[in-house]
Amino acid sequence: MSDSFGATSTTDEVLAGINLSGKRVLVTGVSAGLGVETARVLAAHGAQVVGAARDLAKAKQATSEVRAQAANGGGLTLVELDLASLKSVRACADALVADGRRFDAVIANAGVMRTPFGHTADGFETQFGTNHLGHFVLANRIADLIAPGGRLVNVASSGHRYSDVDLDDPGFARTPYDPMISYGRSKTANILFAVEFDRRHKARGVRATAVHPGGIKTELDRHMAFGELENLVAQINVQLAAAGQPPFQFKTIPQGAATSVWAAFVAPVEDVGGRYSENCQVSEIIEGPTSPVSPGVRSYALDPARAKALWTKSEEMVGERF
Template identity: 40%
Template sequence: MSDWTPAEMPRLDDATVVVTGANSGLGYEGTREFARRGATVVMACRSVERAETAAAELRESTSATLELDVRECDLASLDSVETFADGLAADYDGVDVLCNNAGVMAIPRGETEDGFETQFGVNHLGHFALTGRLFPLLVAADGIDGDARVVTQSSGAHETGEMDFSDLNWERSYGKWKAYGRSKLANLLFAYELQRRLDAADDDLGVRSVACHPGYADTNLQLRTAAESGNPLLKLGMRAANAVLGQDAATGAEPMLYAATADVDGGAYVEPGGLMNMRGHPTVGRSNDASYDRDDARRLWEYSTEATSVEFPL
């Protein structure tokens, strides 16, 4: 049983950390811990208003001086991702940690601004584009223990996902939970393929790609799923499940914090070390076999590059 807690995180006084979805849930708790250790945290959020409110709450809840930089980044818009990355490049010399954390879960079928199915577009393609746009800043950073980190948040639901390259955007049929599982499987295929491409690069670029999942964490992600369904009974059920089964968001954020700052190899998968890997403190584990499928990872990378018009210099 792992006993690691954020108390073991190093000081991050000169580090710049980008967290998507930083205004609530896992992103909010992760932002708190990064900032408490001296990092400048860029809160990359769809709603600047909600992010400013969250930043004010974080500052009020701690005696430490927190360096928080709120910026708009809507992962459902490739233009917004590009604008965010351009603004960051103008103001920062490097990004030491990028936490690809934001996401949507099991919502009715919709499409992003660019015409992608929303869960696949936000959870995977938006983060693929963001990582590619910020890649020069990652390479330029000093990083943690010498390497910048790309931390991609997946879910245990990746085990239900299947890659159907003939219908990645669910235009023929749609199941909201199946679509969520596919998007989380895509997160892992991307994280591992990025590390393989880093390993194959001619030079050591000083960037490490790590994946994680939070276990069953009590956050507003489940409540949004229920609200989007329009079913009041589902909302009650989600609240009850969160209360009985879920661990608090602070504990759920620990795998992301561990992946970002602890001594882990590129390509690692950090997950809770407790009951069924859904609760407890973080440990390095293994995701399902499908997530390590190199052919699927290459096909997904090629599709993502074409779909987003973002190419990594690898």
Template identity: 40%
Template sequence: MWKTKDMPDLSGKVAIVTGANTGVGFETAKALYEAGASVTIAARDKQKIKQAIERIRATGSGTGSLEVGILDLASLTNVRHFADQFKTRYERLDLLINNAGVMIPPASKTEDGFELQFGVNFLGHFALTGFLLPLLEKAARARVVTLSSGAAIRAEGIDFDNLKLEKPYDAWREYAVSKLADVIFTNELNRRLQEKGSGVLSVAAHPGVTRTDLQRHIPNDELEVLLAQFDNVMEPWQGALPTLFAATDPTVKGGDFYGPDGEHEYVGYPALSKHSTAYMHDRRLATDLWEYAESVTGVNYFQ
């Protein structure tokens, strides 16, 4: 079973982890730092980021560095600002971990008018990755790891007429759609990178069932009932392992999708995910999503 002790030395590597002030992202950032990377904790609340950095420094024994990066994925203007600031400090980026996420919030929209889960979980990361692609291209074998979810297999395609809350809100459906979009994005980015002869790898991961703040919108009593359905749930350090494997293991290939190896991929240690649906591999849907995302974000990847 693969653990963080199996990670290679990351001294000199530059990493960004979005949503790293807590949960899976926090443990991902901590492990990358402990392996020697310079890690930017990219999140929306400066105070929470500083506290996370203090917690990592208090328990971690890293030789890399930890930096604050203010990033609100619910604002495309802010995403661009974050990327511009990052580019003034770094000339290359080795690891971009698209981890931040929101699950079943009350119906709400991003600053740009998109349903919040689609906007944050997918569209903000689409724009961020595009803005940072020139820096990824400057690194030797850079990787983009995008967090999806087992929920992605429940999505029945992407309804392009309902990405701005045009239809009655179904929180779980929109979460599943956003996480399907993350898998499609990973695959399509990988294809486009390969076509261009790029050395950058695009990979997906999911943390099975991990107890984190992600469940914050589920009332406590309902949450206990929900979690009781599972024999076991993971703690964030373990939930971070599929991401860390995808980000660092030398055997990883572009387009791979990793999750825990237990039954139904709820808990366990990193392995190739068996989660697969026709929508995840539908080339027409992937092209449509890509073109939609480029048009609404104004980010053109390969100009």
């Protein structure tokens, strides 16, 4: 594994010298933040990007720079996708399948964080339903469109450390709702989904991986109370100071999106397939207490048996088998 990229690498640096002409990429969540930047750099390097978003008007406005910077045959088309509605997810997937064109990468970027307790259109707890089940159905329905040599990249988070998935009570029917525990469950699910998708598809040359973009100021924190993010950073900095480490610094959006495009087109597939990466590097497994911003992945998020169990539970919940 090359050590040439790290926490401060940007999308442009990661893709420097790489021509993506003729490549086709699906990116979810292109109405803000990481999704827009991911689409921008891919189109600027020649890829045809299909950007999925719930609010197409917002996405069209947010992606004006994507179209402006598209080069070498690159471009952007938008499709409607509401991950909190399986009707919308299935309609989006059906339209892509009917179109029939292959994808060289699918970057499952969209998501919500720390939402108040609620439910999706299908009755699933909001974060698990949106972050995991929506992408689970979408990716599986279009799996045959991912060309041999292609990759599925699930944007997860270090937030997976807050909780393993709870397959007995995924909707908090019997346990008190905690927005961060819920977020942790959904992000662990993103990683486990990549593990099992990778196992199922690698024989035909399609691989899957999960990434953590890092701490970035985007719309993702819109459900946090005033001052909550600042207080969290202050607590982290106390821990870092006690460990003799420098204070936490947010990444820029181009730095945050770098690991996604690195995992999709730069990293050796045998290194990232079925794994979890951050800072453009494959992460080591960590156990025990650790700073929320220290690198590493929990072993339960990469457990093959856990990944299979989540797959089965997810099929049961959405009423489809893949």
